[in-house]
Amino acid sequence: xxxxxxxxxxxxxxxxxxxxxxxxxxxxxxxxxxxxxxxxxxxxxxxxxxxxxxxxxxxxxxxxxxxxxxxxxxxxxxxxxxxxxxxxxxxxxxxxxxxxxxxxxxxxxxxxxxxxxxxxxxxxxxxxxxxxxxxxxxxxxxxxxxxxxxxxxxxxxxxxxxxxxxxxxxxxxxxxxxxxxxxxxxxxxxxxxxxxxxxxxxxxxxxxxxxxxxxxxxxxxxxxxxxxxxxxxxxxxxxxxxxxxxxxxxxxxxxxxxxxxxxxxxxxxxxxxxxxxxxxxxxxxxxxxxxxxxxxxxxxxxxxxxxxxxxxxxxxxxxxxxxxxxxxxxxxxxxxxxxxxxxxxxxxxxxxxxxxxxxxxxxxxxxxxxxxxxxxxxxxxxxxxxxxxxxxxxxxxxxxxxxxxxxxxxxxxxxxxxxxxxxxxxxxxxxxxxxxxxxxxxxxxxxxxxxxxxxxxxxxxxxxxxxxxxxxxxxxxxxxxxxxxxxxxxxxxxxxxxxxxxxxxxxxxxxxxxxx
Amino acid sequence: xxxxxxxxxxxxxxxxxxxxxxxxxxxxxxxxxxxxxxxxxxxxxxxxxxxxxxxxxxxxxxxxxxxxxxxxxxxxxxxxxxxxxxxxxxxxxxxxxxxxxxxxxxxxxxxxxxxxxxxxxxxxxxxxxxxxxxxxxxxxxxxxxxxxxxxxxxxxxxxxxxxxxxxxxxxxxxxxxxxxxxxxxxxxxxxxxxxxxxxxxxxxxxxxxxxxxxxxxxxxxxxxxxxxxxxxxxxxxxxxxxxxxxxxxxxxxxxxxxxxxxxxxxxxxxxxxxxxxxxxxxxxxxxxxxxxxxxxxxxxxxxxxxxxxxxxxxxxxxxxxxxx
Ligand SMILES: Nc1ncnc2c1ncn2[C@@H]1O[C@H](COP(=O)(O)OP(=O)(O)OP(=O)(O)O)[C@@H](O)[C@H]1O
Ligand SMILES: [Mg+2]
Numbered sequence: 001x002x003x004x005x006x007x008x009x010x011x012x013x014x015x016x017x018x019x020x021x022x023x024x025x026x027x028x029x030x031x032x033x034x035x036x037x038x039x040x041x042x043x044x045x046x047x048x049x050x051x052x053x054x055x056x057x058x059x060x061x062x063x064x065x066x067x068x069x070x071x072x073x074x075x076x077x078x079x080x081x082x083x084x085x086x087x088x089x090x091x092x093x094x095x096x097x098x099x100x101x102x103x104x105x106x107x108x109x110x111x112x113x114x115x116x117x118x119x120x121x122x123x124x125x126x127x128x129x130x131x132x133x134x135x136x137x138x139x140x141x142x143x144x145x146x147x148x149x150x151x152x153x154x155x156x157x158x159x160x161x162x163x164x165x166x167x168x169x170x171x172x173x174x175x176x177x178x179x180x181x182x183x184x185x186x187x188x189x190x191x192x193x194x195x196x197x198x199x200x201x202x203x204x205x206x207x208x209x210x211x212x213x214x215x216x217x218x219x220x221x222x223x224x225x226x227x228x229x230x231x232x233x234x235x236x237x238x239x240x241x242x243x244x245x246x247x248x249x250x251x252x253x254x255x256x257x258x259x260x261x262x263x264x265x266x267x268x269x270x271x272x273x274x275x276x277x278x279x280x281x282x283x284x285x286x287x288x289x290x291x292x293x294x295x296x297x298x299x300x301x302x303x304x305x306x307x308x309x310x311x312x313x314x315x316x317x318x319x320x321x322x323x324x325x326x327x328x329x330x331x332x333x334x335x336x337x338x339x340x341x342x343x344x345x346x347x348x349x350x351x352x353x354x355x356x357x358x359x360x361x362x363x364x365x366x367x368x369x370x371x372x373x374x375x376x377x378x379x380x381x382x383x384x385x386x387x388x389x390x391x392x393x394x395x396x397x398x399x400x401x402x403x404x405x406x407x408x409x410x411x412x413x414x415x416x417x418x419x420x421x422x423x424x425x426x427x428x429x430x431x432x433x434x435x436x437x438x439x440x441x442x443x444x445x446x447x448x449x450x451x452x453x454x455x456x457x458x459x460x461x462x463x464x465x466x467x468x469x470x471x472x473x474x475x476x477x478x479x480x481x482x483x484x485x486x487x488x489x490x491x492x493x494x495x496x497x498x499x500x501x502x503x504x505x506x507x508x509x510x511x512x513x514x515x516x
Numbered sequence: 517x518x519x520x521x522x523x524x525x526x527x528x529x530x531x532x533x534x535x536x537x538x539x540x541x542x543x544x545x546x547x548x549x550x551x552x553x554x555x556x557x558x559x560x561x562x563x564x565x566x567x568x569x570x571x572x573x574x575x576x577x578x579x580x581x582x583x584x585x586x587x588x589x590x591x592x593x594x595x596x597x598x599x600x601x602x603x604x605x606x607x608x609x610x611x612x613x614x615x616x617x618x619x620x621x622x623x624x625x626x627x628x629x630x631x632x633x634x635x636x637x638x639x640x641x642x643x644x645x646x647x648x649x650x651x652x653x654x655x656x657x658x659x660x661x662x663x664x665x666x667x668x669x670x671x672x673x674x675x676x677x678x679x680x681x682x683x684x685x686x687x688x689x690x691x692x693x694x695x696x697x698x699x700x701x702x703x704x705x706x707x708x709x710x711x712x713x714x715x716x717x718x719x720x721x722x723x724x725x726x727x728x729x730x731x732x733x734x735x736x737x738x739x740x741x742x743x744x745x746x747x748x749x750x751x752x753x754x755x756x757x758x759x760x761x762x763x764x765x766x767x768x769x770x771x772x773x774x775x776x777x778x779x780x781x782x783x784x785x786x787x788x789x790x791x792x793x794x795x796x797x798x799x800x801x802x803x804x805x806x807x808x809x810x811x812x813x814x815x816x817x818x819x820x821x822x823x824x825x826x827x828x829x830x831x832x833x834x835x836x837x838x839x840x
Contacts, residue, residue: 305727326729335727343727346720348787357717357728360710368708411728 007032007196013063019390022048026222035197037211041430042402043388045220046200050167054087055080086158090169096143101125128160148179167198173427176291176456202430241432249438249463257281260450266311271297272474279450286465287454289494294474295454299421303328303335334412338423344408347397352378355411381410401428423454543800550807570802571695572750573769577776578702579743581794587719587786588646593747595657597766600624600751602665605672605761617676621752628748629741636740640733661763670761681757703791719786779829
């Protein structure tokens with residue numbers, strides 16, 4: 001039964017959670033030295049399967065796991081690491097107040113006598129980073145390191161543990177295109193060392209670019225494994241969702257009305273300068289740029305989370321004062337934030353409570369919150385967005401990443417917003433659900449709402465937006481119409497002012513429509 | 517989409533049940549065990565006396581529960597009891613009639629609220645951790661009580677005033693009735709009102725709470741005012757029961773109150789807790805205190821045992837959250 005060229009074999013592995021059968025007799029075989037993609041819809045059980053391998057969850061009785069031919073039953077992560085299995089989790093949480101090298105050596109610090117040997121650690125870290133071609137200063141504090149770099153560091157750490165198998169759970173959700181390219185390079189370098197990789201992702205492009213083999217699970221059941229070169233995108237989607245579906249989203253166009261939101265000369269020194277644009281009724285307005293371009297800061301300012309220092313915001317032609325989120329909510333502005341964990345979820349509260357928090361008013365009956373009514377409404381949302389959860393009273397921490405994201409979108413849909421701001425709305429969301437969210441966005445546009453989308457996924461921006469504003473280093477580079485917007489144009493502009501000079505006019509009332 | 521993942525399983529309801537009602541079961545077992553061991557433990561008189569004792573620090577525990585649910589803490593309860601007791605007592609001393617009694621209770625509540633307002637403002641606007649803010653208040657309120665009373669007990673002999681602590685309605689002590697009323701009101705506030713939901717939101721994720729339009733600062737101030745007011749109320753109750761106010765009253769009560777909240781499953785990480793379970797926690801402490809006393813256990817040992825129980829409760833809570 002044991003297969004000498006496989007590093008990992010999982011046979012009939014199941015996992016039951018309170019109220020959920022997350023995995024049902026799953027089989028998975030990973031060949032030595034291969035990059036093995038693992039795909040499946042939100043809540044399919046991918047992360048759960050990996051957490052079992054990493055000793056975070058104990059599987060149900062009856063299954064078997066072989067690592068390098070030996071029975072493998074990790075009780076805690078250190079067991080897994082000692083055996084040669086490392087994981088870069090879906091949500092990495094490095095210790096921000098420690099240096100890069102200290103994070104690298106966390107839990108296995110080098111010592112000289114009783115003291116830590118910082119010099120040796122710095123040297124060793126630098127060596128590994130260098131070998132893998134990761135440009136990073138080892139003495140930088142982790143909190144000053146970008147998500148992408150943190151991601152790469154986690155990979156380097158895994159390599160340095162002498163791992164034979166590294167699990168990467170959606171490593172690119174928070175990365176921009178160029179950072180993704182860098183990650184690919186590193187992943188390939190790791191593979192060259194004979195290390196196998198399990199690569200979880202919702203992005204088809206990545207899977208086809210990187211992986212040798214791809215396995216699919218659906219609703220906790222193993223569907224199959226294919227050579228990536230033997231399968232088409234359509235076939236893969238079919239395996240995942242169990243029906244035919246287009247990868248590309250062709251949106252319907254809806255009528256665009258008068259100006260709904262207008263932003264004039266918005267500035268927050270150090271973050272962004274002189275941002276001006278307007279969004280019309282029925283319009284989907286995209287904001288593009290590299291990470292750090294100030295996109296999120298601009299939308300945070302519009303919502304009043306971190307208010308701008310100067311500039312004006314007009315709604316329906318009237319100037320509005322937005323200093324704090326409450327002001328924005330009163331004006332029916334909704335805001336799906338970028339970082340699910342940090343500013344989105346209230347992890348130990350129920351799905352319902354997470355949804356209704358911005359506006360409790362509608363659920364108050366004779367002075368008291370009616371949980372029954374709230375559950376009812378949440379139940380409707382659960383159906384509409386196909387949120388996979390046993391009940392709406394489930395604690396949201398127990399939902400899969402993608403399903404948590406859907407709850408956050410539901411939260412702001414319940415507000416019935418006039419303006420809906422979405423910052424990386426489809427982070428960690430599967431192909432099928434993505435299309436549904438896109439449809440929802442278009443539906444809102446049809447109802448005459450104004451939509452602002454910040455996204456690092458070029459395809460998403462291009463297929464959804466009517467106009468796209470490109471930012472670089474806190475400046476507004478220009479606004480491009482849908483017809484003129486192509487990947488090249490936007491990337492060039494986002495690279496920061498490298499657009500020919502007549503197109504980088506920064507007086508904000510002069511709109512550049514259609515840079516080509 | 518009827519998927520496997522949406523199916524519910526029976527076995528898990530059992531563990532959920534234990535998680536939810538485990539402490540209640542422990543309370544019942546503790547009570548039954550002590551009743552079997554000690555003659556008269558289960559007598560009506562004894563039970564009422566336990567309830568009376570519990571009612572005072574139990575009221576503080578309710579306020580502390582609110583603070584802990586926001587992710588904070590309130591250490592000043594015991595000292596506020598002392599301050600409120602001497603203020604209340606000084607008002608009623610030598611007076612007659614319910615007018616002055618109401619005034620004394622009002623003054624106790626007011627003094628407590630002011631202390632709470634200071635706690636809350638420092639925490640919310642000064643961005644000082646509540647541990648520090650309320651630690652400061654703990655010392656200050658005790659000092660003010662000493663100053664106000666010259667370090668001596670303050671007589672509270674007023675028939676009307678002491679009748680609150682002594683009297684019964686249908687055989688139920690007045691203090692217990694106050695406790696029940698406060699608990700009901702606070703339970704409704706915490707579980708069914710916007711204020712309560714915001715308290716949970718802040719403890720769940722303060723950044724998210726802000727984004728959801730919660731006025732974090734004002735909510736925090738309200739929480740600490742409530743906690744202070746309840747401690748003030750407990751001070752007046754104690755004064756009326758003891759016929760006096762005393763600057764040494766309420767010593768270490770804040771710890772019993774925190775213990776009650778934590779034993780009741782309020783998570784120190786914030787975002788989790790309930791008034792109902794806080795009462796269960798307070799009752800466990802009350803039953804235990806009484807039982808150990810009646811068995812004649814050395815008071816030093818009593819402290820050790822209490823400490824162990826508090827630590828076990830926190831361990832249990834940590835375990836519960838870690839388990840997959
Ligand atoms: N700790 C838990 N307690 C209860 N249920 C859980 C827990 N963790 C996961 N689940 C459930 O198990 C199922 C599988 O979740 P998992 O996180 O493995 O999905 P996933 O495939 O990684 O999805 P995504 O693509 O959204 O990250 C989901 O229905 C989820 O609600
Ligand atoms: Mg996952």
